[in-house]
Amino acid sequence: MVRLFSVFSLRNLLVLSVALNVSLILRVLYEKESRVISGLSLDNSREALRTDSMPSEAHATEREHLSMPSSSSSSSSVDSNGRDRVINLDHGDPTMYERYWQQTGDKSTILIPGWQSMSYFSDAGSLCWFLEPEFAKEIIRLHKIVGNAVTEDRYIVVGTGSTQLYQAVLYALSPLDAVEPLSVVSASPYYSSYPLITDCLKSGLYKWAGDAQSFNKEGPYIELVTSPNNPDGYVRQSVVNKSGGILVHDLAYYWPQYSPIAAAADHDIMLFTVSKSTGHAGMRVGWALVKDEEVAKKMVKYVELNTIGVSKDSQLRAAKVLQVVTDGCKYPTSEEGSLFDFAAHLMEERWKLLRAAVRQSGLFTLPEFPPGSCRFLNISFAPRPAFAWLKCEAPIEDCEAFLRSNNILTRSGIHFGVGPQYVRISMLDRDENYDVFVDRLSTIHLRQSMQGR
Amino acid sequence: MVRLFSVFSLRNLLVLSVALNVSLILRVLYEKESRVISGLSLDNSREALRTDSMPSEAHATEREHLSMPSSSSSSSSVDSNGRDRVINLDHGDPTMYERYWQQTGDKSTILIPGWQSMSYFSDAGSLCWFLEPEFAKEIIRLHKIVGNAVTEDRYIVVGTGSTQLYQAVLYALSPLDAVEPLSVVSASPYYSSYPLITDCLKSGLYKWAGDAQSFNKEGPYIELVTSPNNPDGYVRQSVVNKSGGILVHDLAYYWPQYSPIAAAADHDIMLFTVSKSTGHAGMRVGWALVKDEEVAKKMVKYVELNTIGVSKDSQLRAAKVLQVVTDGCKYPTSEEGSLFDFAAHLMEERWKLLRAAVRQSGLFTLPEFPPGSCRFLNISFAPRPAFAWLKCEAPIEDCEAFLRSNNILTRSGIHFGVGPQYVRISMLDRDENYDVFVDRLSTIHLRQSMQGR
Numbered sequence: 060m061v062r063l064f065s066v067f068s069l070r071n072l073l074v075l076s077v078a079l080n081v082s083l084i085l086r087v088l089y090e091k092e093s094r095v096i097s098g099l100s101l102d103n104s105r106e107a108l109r110t111d112s113m114p115s116e117a118h119a120t121e122r123e124h125l126s127m128p129s130s131s132s133s134s135s136s137v138d139s140n141g142r143d144r145v146i147n148l149d150h151g152d153p154t155m156y157e158r159y160w161q162q163t164g165d166k167s168t169i170l171i172p173g174w175q176s177m178s179y180f181s182d183a184g185s186l187c188w189f190l191e192p193e194f195a196k197e198i199i200r201l202h203k204i205v206g207n208a209v210t211e212d213r214y215i216v217v218g219t220g221s222t223q224l225y226q227a228v229l230y231a232l233s234p235l236d237a238v239e240p241l242s243v244v245s246a247s248p249y250y251s252s253y254p255l256i257t258d259c260l261k262s263g264l265y266k267w268a269g270d271a272q273s274f275n276k277e278g279p280y281i282e283l284v285t286s287p288n289n290p291d292g293y294v295r296q297s298v299v300n301k302s303g304g305i306l307v308h309d310l311a312y313y314w315p316q317y318s319p320i321a322a323a324a325d326h327d328i329m330l331f332t333v334s335k336s337t338g339h340a341g342m343r344v345g346w347a348l349v350k351d352e353e354v355a356k357k358m359v360k361y362v363e364l365n366t367i368g369v370s371k372d373s374q375l376r377a378a379k380v381l382q383v384v385t386d387g388c389k390y391p392t393s394e395e396g397s398l399f400d401f402a403a404h405l406m407e408e409r410w411k412l413l414r415a416a417v418r419q420s421g422l423f424t425l426p427e428f429p430p431g432s433c434r435f436l437n438i439s440f441a442p443r444p445a446f447a448w449l450k451c452e453a454p455i456e457d458c459e460a461f462l463r464s465n466n467i468l469t470r471s472g473i474h475f476g477v478g479p480q481y482v483r484i485s486m487l488d489r490d491e492n493y494d495v496f497v498d499r500l501s502t503i504h505l506r507q508s509m510q511g512r
Numbered sequence: 513m514v515r516l517f518s519v520f521s522l523r524n525l526l527v528l529s530v531a532l533n534v535s536l537i538l539r540v541l542y543e544k545e546s547r548v549i550s551g552l553s554l555d556n557s558r559e560a561l562r563t564d565s566m567p568s569e570a571h572a573t574e575r576e577h578l579s580m581p582s583s584s585s586s587s588s589s590v591d592s593n594g595r596d597r598v599i600n601l602d603h604g605d606p607t608m609y610e611r612y613w614q615q616t617g618d619k620s621t622i623l624i625p626g627w628q629s630m631s632y633f634s635d636a637g638s639l640c641w642f643l644e645p646e647f648a649k650e651i652i653r654l655h656k657i658v659g660n661a662v663t664e665d666r667y668i669v670v671g672t673g674s675t676q677l678y679q680a681v682l683y684a685l686s687p688l689d690a691v692e693p694l695s696v697v698s699a700s701p702y703y704s705s706y707p708l709i710t711d712c713l714k715s716g717l718y719k720w721a722g723d724a725q726s727f728n729k730e731g732p733y734i735e736l737v738t739s740p741n742n743p744d745g746y747v748r749q750s751v752v753n754k755s756g757g758i759l760v761h762d763l764a765y766y767w768p769q770y771s772p773i774a775a776a777a778d779h780d781i782m783l784f785t786v787s788k789s790t791g792h793a794g795m796r797v798g799w800a801l802v803k804d805e806e807v808a809k810k811m812v813k814y815v816e817l818n819t820i821g822v823s824k825d826s827q828l829r830a831a832k833v834l835q836v837v838t839d840g841c842k843y844p845t846s847e848e849g850s851l852f853d854f855a856a857h858l859m860e861e862r863w864k865l866l867r868a869a870v871r872q873s874g875l876f877t878l879p880e881f882p883p884g885s886c887r888f889l890n891i892s893f894a895p896r897p898a899f900a901w902l903k904c905e906a907p908i909e910d911c912e913a914f915l916r917s918n919n920i921l922t923r924s925g926i927h928f929g930v931g932p933q934y935v936r937i938s939m940l941d942r943d944e945n946y947d948v949f950v951d952r953l954s955t956i957h958l959r960q961s962m963q964g965r
Contacts, residue, residue, distance in 0.1 A: 152631050160627035167627075173620025173833060174613035176794040178605050179787075219672055219796075219819040226818070230713065252817075259817050260683065263714030334632075341629040341824035343672075364705075364712050365679070366672040370823035371794035380626060 146488075146496045147468040151289075151445060153487040155405060156338025160380075162395040167383045169376045176371035186352070187359050189368030190217045197381035198331075198346055202323075204388045205399075205435050207313050209325040213348040214355035217369045218362055221311055221332040221345035225283075226256060226365070228307050228328055228347070231357035232281055233264035242268035242276055245283035246298045247476030248290050248448070250309070251483075253283060254476075270476055271298050278303060285309040287318045290475050290483035291426055292444025294318065311335045311345075316402030318442040319433035327351065335445060337380050337398065338487070342373040403436065406443035409486055409493060413447055416501035423500075424450045447484040455505070458482045465503050467496060599941075599949045600921040604742075604898055606940040608858060609791025613833075615848040620836045622829045629824035639805070640812050642821030643670045650834035651784075651799055655776075657841045658852075658888050660766050662778040666801040667808035670822045671815055674764055674785040674798030678736075679709060679818070681760050681781055681800070684810035685734055686717035695721035695729055698736035699751045700929030701743050701901070703762070704936075706736060707929075723929055724751050731756060738762040740771045743928050743936035744879055745897025747771065764788045764798075769855030771895040772886035780804065788898060790833050790851065791940070795826040856889065859896035862939055862946060866900055869954035876953075877903045900937040908958070911935045918956050920949060 160167055181191045195215050202208045218224035233241045243257050247270040257267040268274060271282050282304050286295040289312065297306050308326040312318065314336050332345035349355040362368065387397040395401075417423045426448055428441040449469070451458035457479045459471035472481030486493070613620055634644045648668050655661045671677035686694045696710050700723040710720040721727060724735050735757050739748040742765065750759050761779040765771065767789050785798035802808040815821065840850040848854075870876045879901055881894040902922070904911035910932045912924035925934030939946070 150632060152633065154631050157627045157630050160625075160630070163626050165625075168623060168625045170621060170623045171829060172613075172618075173616050173622075173836065174610045177610050177613070177791050178607050179603060179793045180605065181794075219823070222817075223819050256817050259814075260713050261716030263716065339630050340632045341634075341821075343819055343821060343823045361712075364675075364709050365818070366676050366796055368794075368796060370672070370796045370826040372825040372829050373823040376624060376825050383626065 142499075143466060144495065145466045145468060146492055146499070148485040148488060148492075148496060149468045149470050151335070151340075151485045151487055153334060153338040153340055153445075154489045155487045155493070156398075156402065157489065159395065159398055159401045160338070163383055163387075164395075166395075167380055169379045171372055171375065176375065179368055181368075181371060181374070186214055186355060187216050189359075189362070189371075190215060191371060191374040191378060194344075194346075194374040194378040194381070197378045197385065200385045201336075201381050202348075204385050205315065205320060206323050207315075207320050207435070208310065208329055208331070208348060209323045210348060213350060214352060216347040216349055216355055216358045216362070217374060218345045218347065218358075219366055219369050220334065220343045221309065221330045221347075222252065222256065223362060223365065223369075224330050224345050224347045224358070225253075225307075225309070227358035227361040228330070228354075229257065229262075229265045229281065230361040231354045232305050232307075233262075235264070237264070240264055240266035242266060242274070242278075242280040243283065244268045244271040244274045244280060244299065245285065246271040246295070248288070248472065248481070249283065249476050250285055250289045251470060251474035274299055280304050281307060283307050283309060285311070287312040287442060287444055290446045290470075291448040292317070292428065292442055292446065293426065294321075294431075294442070312445055315399045315433055315435045316406050316443075317445055319431035319440060320435045321431055322434070328354065333377050333380065335487075337377075337384055338402075339377065339380060342370075342377055344369065344373045344377045399436070403443075406445075406486065407440070409497075410443040412497045413486075413500075416497050417449070420501055420503065422452060422455065422503065422505060424452060443486075445485070445487055447486055449482050449484055451480050451482070456480065465499060467499060595952075596919060597948065598919045598921060599945055599952070601938040601941060601945075601949060602921045602923050604788070604938045604940055606787060606791040606793050606898075607942045608940045608946070609851075609855065610942065612848065612851055612854045613791070616836055616840075617848075619848075620833055622832045624825055624828065629828065632821055634821075634824060634827070639667055639808060640669050642812075642815070642824075643668060644824060644827040644831060647797075647799075647827040647831040647834075650831045650838065653838045654789075654834050655801075657838050658768065658773060659776050660768075660773045660888070661763065661782055661784070661801060662776045663801060666803060667805060669800040669802055669808055669811045669815070670827060671798045671800065671811075672819055672822050673787065673796045674762065674783045674800075675705065675709065676815060676818065676822075677783050677798050677800045677811070678706075678760075678762070680811035680814040681783070681807075682710065682715075682718045682734065683814040684807045685758050685760075686715075688717070690717070693717055693719035695719060695727070695731070695733040696736065697721045697724040697727045697733060697752065698738065699724040699748065701741070701925065701934070702736070702929050703738055703742045704923060704927035727752055733757050734760060736760050736762060738764070740765040740895060740897055743899045743923075743934075744901040745770070745881065745895055745899065746879065747774075747895070765898055768852045768886055768888045769859050769896075770898055772884035772893060773888040774884055775887070781807065786830050786833065788940075790830075790837055791855075792830065792833060795823075795830055797822065797826045797830045852889070856896075859898075859939065860893070862950075863896040863900075865950045866939075866953075869950050870902070873954055873956065875905060875908065875956065875958060877905060896939075898938070898940055900939055902935050902937055904933050904935070909933065918952060920952060 181189050194217065198215055199210045202210045216224065216227065218227060229243065240263055243265050245253055254267040257265060268276065268280065274280065280299065280303065282297055282299050284295050284297055284306055286308065287293065288295050306326060308324065308329045310324055310329050311332050312335055313324060327350045329348045330345060333342055334340035347358060349358065384398045387393060387395065388399065391397045391400065414425060417425050430439045430441040432439045449458065451461055455461045459469055459479065459482050462469050462482060469482035469484045471479055473479050475483065632642070634642050647670065651668055652663045655663045669677065669680065671680060682696065693716055696718050698706055707720040710718060721729065721733065727733065733752065733756065735750055735752050737748050737750055737759055739761065740746060741748050759779060761777065761782045763777055763782050764785050765788055766777060780803045782801045783798060786795055787793035800811060802811065837851045840846060840848065841852065844850045844853065867878060870878050883892045883894040885892045902911065904914055908914045912922055912932065912935050915922050915935060922935035922937045924932055926932050928936065
C-alpha cells in the first residue's frame with residue numbers, strides 16, 4: 060500500500076499537469092474560435108451566470124437513488140478545490156448547456172403575458188389536444204435539419220419529460236383485459252429508472268422483467284431499446300429474438316453532440332426530450348413520434364389521466380428554444396453559432412480529459428467506441444456520450460463507494476442491472492464541477508481512499 | 513306535447529327577455545364600477561382577446577368522457593347565436609379569467625431567458641427539491657391573505673396540477689407491503705376523474721371502492737373530501753365513520769369567488785390548484801399542504817418517479833400570478849382591482865342568470881345553498897360554485913343526451929356515481945359562450961328536443 064501511495068502520487072501529479080495543459084489548450088483554441096465569431100469571451104459569459112441558480116450543498120451521506128441531490132455542486136472555482144467539496148455527478152443534470160444559452164441572449168428569451176395559455180386546450184381538434192402547434196412545428200423542423208428521425212406519417216405526443224411518455228407507452232401497449240401483466244425488458248446495463256417507474260404502482264397491466272438478454276418467457280412483451288444507451292453510450296438494436304414483441308426506442312441521446320448521426324431513425328415508437336437535446340431539463344418536456352394512431356391515442360389518454368396535459372408555458376418555451384437551435388444550424392455564422400457545434404466541441408474536450416485521467420491513473424477503465432460518419436456534422440468521430448460508464452479495476456470492488464469516499468457522487472452499476480464495479484458519471488455538469496471532477500479523479504490515491512472507508 | 517310547445521314558447525320568450533335585462537343591468541353596474549377604478553371598459557378589453565387562442569370546432573358527436581373537447585367554443589357573438597353552434601361546457605375550462613388577466617397588463621407578464629431554469633433542481637437541499645422557492649413563498653402569502661388554509665407547520669409539495677398530487681397522495685398513503693390494495697372512497701356525487709385515475713393502471717397499491725356513504729369494508733381506507741364539492745358545490749365533511757381511515761381534502765374550489773371562506777382549513781393533507789384559483793389551467797400546476805413529513809417525502813418520490821419534478825417555467829409563472837393576486841387583495845384600488853372581486857361579481861351574475869333561466873323553464877332544478885359569512889370578503893353570501901349540478905325533471909330521463917340534442921355539451925351524472933338525470937355544467941367559460949348557453953337553456957323546447965333524438 061505504501062508503495063502504491065508513492066507511485067500514485069507521482070503519477071497523479073503528472074496526470075494533473077497533463078490534464079490541465081490539454082484543457083487549457085483545447086479551451087484556448089475553442090474560445091478563440093468563438094471570440095472570432097461572437098466577439099464574446101466564453102469565460103466572461105460563464106462568469107455572468109447567476110450564482111443563485113446553483114443548488115446548495117447539504118446532506119451528502121443520506122442520499123437515496125434517484126432522489127434529490129442532497130449534495131450538489133457549489134460555485135467555487137477550480138483554484139479553491141478542497142477535497143471536502145462534494146461533486147455530484149449522480150444525475151444527468153445538463154447544466155453545461157447554460158453557457159451556450161447565455162450567448163444566444165434575447166433570441167431565446169420568451170415573454171408570456173398573464174392572460175395567455177389559460178385553457179387546458181392547445182389544439183382542441185387534434186389528436187394530441189394539449190400539444191402546442193408551434194412546438195409541434197419546431198420538432199419537425201429540428202428533426203429535418205439534424206436528420207436523426209423520420210417525422211413523416213407520425214403522430215407527435217408531448218409529455219412531461221420523456222419519463223411520462225415512457226409510462227404513456229406502457230399504458231398504450233398493455234391490453235386492458237390481459238390475464239397477467241405484460242413483460243417489459245431491456246438489455247443490461249439499462250437505464251436505472253426503467254424498473255423503478257415500471258413497478259412503482261404494482262400495476263396489473265405491465266411488469267418489469269429485467270435483462271432482455273436472458274428473457275425467455277413466452278407471449279407478448281415490450282423491449283426498450285435505448286440508443287445511444289444510458290448508461291454506457293453504445294448504439295443499440297433489439298436483442299430479444301422472439302415473436303410478439305413490441306419495440307420502444309428511447310432516442311434521448313441520439314443527437315450529434317453525443318453520437319454520429321448515421322441515419323434518420325425510422326421506428327414505430329421513438330422518444331425524445333429537451334433535457335438532453337438542448338439542456339432544458341427544468342422544462343420537463345419530451346415528445347414521442349408514433350406511427351400507429353391507436354397507440355398515439357392511448358398515450359394521449361394516459362397523459363390526460365395522469366396530468367391533464369403538459370405545461371403550455373414550457374411547450375411555448377421549448378418551441379422558442381428549438382427554433383433557435385434550428386436557426387443556429389441553418390445560419391452557423393450567427394453570433395452564438397450552432398448548439399450542436401458548441402456541445403460537440405465541449406463533449407470532445409471533456410472525453411479527452413477524462414480518458415487522459417483514466418489512462419494515467421490505472422484504477423479505472425472506460426468503454427471504447429469505434430468512430431462513425433455523421434451525416435449532420437459531415438465528419439467521422441467516435442461517440443462522446445452524456446454519461447461515462449466507468450469501471451473500477453481490482454482491488455476496488457464497490458466503485459460508487461470508492462468514489463464517494465473521495466466526495467465524487469455517482470450512480471452504482473447495481474441500479475443498471477450489473478455489478479458494483481461499475482458507475483455511471485454525468486458528463487453534462489457545469490465546467491467548474493467537471494474540471495474539479497477530472498482533476499480529482501486523476502489524483503485519487505487508492506491507499507488513502509481505501510483507508511477512508 | 514303541442515300544448516307544452518306553445519306554453520314553453522311564451523315562457524321562453526319571457527325568460528330570455530328577463531335574463532337579458534338582468535344580465536345588462538348587472539354588467540352595466542359592474543362595468544361602471546370597474547371603469548371608475550380602472551378607466552378601462554371590460555367590453556373593450558374582452559374584444560382585445562386573441563381569437564386565435566380559441567379552440568376550433570370539430571367532431572361534436574364522437575367525444576369521449578374526459579377526452580378532448582372535440583367541439584369547443586367558437587368566437588361568434590350572442591347576436592349570431594345559431595342553434596347549430598355547439599357550446600362545450602363538459603370541462604371546467606376556466607377561460608372566464610382571461611378578461612381579468614388582460615387588465616393586469618405587464619404586471620403579470622413573465623420573461624424567461626433561454627439560459628434560466630435549465631437544471632432539474634430548484635432547491636436541492638429542501639424536501640421538495642423541485643419546488644421553486646419563489647412559488648412556495650407566494651403560496652404562503654396568498655393563503656395568509658385569503659385565510660382559507662393554515663400553512664404553518666406544513667410541507668409544500670408542488671405537482672403537475674392537483675391531478676398528479678392526487679396520485680402522489682395515493683402512492684404516499686398506500687403501504688408497499690399490503691396484501692390487498694387500499695380502498696379509496698368518496699361520497700357521491702364525486703369528481704368523475706377519481707375512479708378513472710385510481711384504477712387506470714390496475715395498481716396493486718390502491719383501488720377505487722366507490723361511494724363513501726355505502727362503504728363498509730373493514731381495514732384501512734382513504735376518504736377523499738372535496739369541499740366545496742365537484743360537481744355539486746356543497747361544503748363537505750368526512751362521511752365514513754370508521755377507524756383506520758385517512759382523509760384527503762381536495763380544496764381546489766375553496767376560494768372566495770366560489771364559496772364563503774368560513775375559516776382556515778386545517779387538515780392533514782390539502783390539495784390546491786392554480787387552474788381554479790387564478791384560472792391558469794394551461795400551467796398544470798397545483799400544490800399540496802402536508803402535515804406529516806414522511807407523507808410529504810413519499811409524495812415527492814412519486815412526482816420524481818412520474819415526471820422528475822414539475823415544469824419550472826410554469827412554477828415561475830405561477831409565482832408571478834399569485835403575487836399579482838395577493839397584491840391585488842392588499843391594494844384593491846389598483847388599476848385591475850382584486851381577482852376575487854372580479855370573479856365573485858362574475859360568478860354572482862352568472863348564477864343569477866342561470867337561476868332565472870332554470871326557474872322560468874320548468875324543465876330543470878339546481879342545488880340551493882344557504883348563505884354564509886365570508887371572512888375574506890367581509891360579507892355574507894350563498895355559494896356560487898364553479899359547476900352547475902343541473903337536474904332534468906321528468907319526462908327527461910337522460911339529461912346529458914337531452915342537452916346534447918340542443919348542442920350543449922355537459923358531463924352526465926353517471927360519471928359522478930349518480931343517475932343520468934343529472935349533468936355537470938362548467939360555469940367558467942368565456943362570456944360569449946356562457947351567454948349563449950343561458951340564452952339557449954331558457955329557450956329549449958321540450959317537444960322539439962325530444963323529437964330531435
